[in-house]
Amino acid sequence: MAKSKNHTNHNQNRKAHRNGIRKPLKHKYPSNKGVDAKFLRNQRFAKKGTEKALAAAAKKN
Structure with missing residues (x-):
């Protein structure tokens, strides 16, 4: 009986790059x-x- 194949990565890189490997979208305010x-x-x-200072400046003007 022939030995069975343990691992192959054939074609996986090409498949991944077909639509491009993109970074996940960043949120404006991360957690x-x-x-x-x-x-x-x-x-x-x-x-x-900062809020207090802005409020005071707005009140002054």
Whole structure:
């Protein structure tokens, strides 16, 4: 009995490149899941401070 074929990658690369290998689409706001907690906390305060400053500037003008 003949030995059976274990592996082949024949034609797979050509098939993959027929329509091009594309990177997945990036979202405008990526998730903060798994991001450093200290950084997220500071980011939250920074956003709030920016909002306050913009509101004060709008009120002044």
